[in-house]
Amino acid sequence: MGVDARILGCTFSSMLLFGGVSWSNPGFGFVPTDEVALQGPVFTQEPTNLVFPLDSEDRTLRLVCEVQGHPKPVTRWRVNGTLLDEAQDYRYRVQDRDLIVTSPDRVRDVGTFQCEATNSVGTILSREAVLQFACES
C-alpha cells in the first residue's frame, strides 16, 4: 500500500513537470514580425515602340509602364532623356503609371520615351520606346 502510493505520487509529479515544460516552451506562440523583404523596382511591363498613323481616328496614345517593388516604386517619364514635367505640356498626362499623349503631334512628339522607377532600394530605367508617325494607306 505504501509502495503503490509512492509510485502513484511519482508518476503524478512527473506528468505535472512534463506538462509544465511544454506549456512554457517559448517556441510556441511566437508571432513573427510583419517585416516584408525590401525589393528594388522591377518592370512587369515596359513601353514599346509605337508608330502612330497620321490619319488615325485616335486622339490619344498610351505608353505603358508597370512596375513592382517594395516599398512601392515611384515612376516618372523621360522624353528624349529629359525628365518630363507634365505641367509644361497639357498634352502629356500620367494615368496610373502610363503616359497618355493627347493629340500627338508628328513634329513635336517624335522621340524616345522611357519610364523611370525609384524606391529606397534603387532606380531603374526602362528601354527606350521610340515614337514615330507614319502615313497609313
Ligand SMILES: *[C@@H]1O[C@H](CO)[C@@H](O)[C@H](O)[C@H]1NC(C)=O
Ligand atoms: C526629341 O528629339 C527630337 C530630335 O531632336 C525632336 O525633334 C523632338 O521634338 C523631341 N521630342 C520631344 C517630345 O521633345
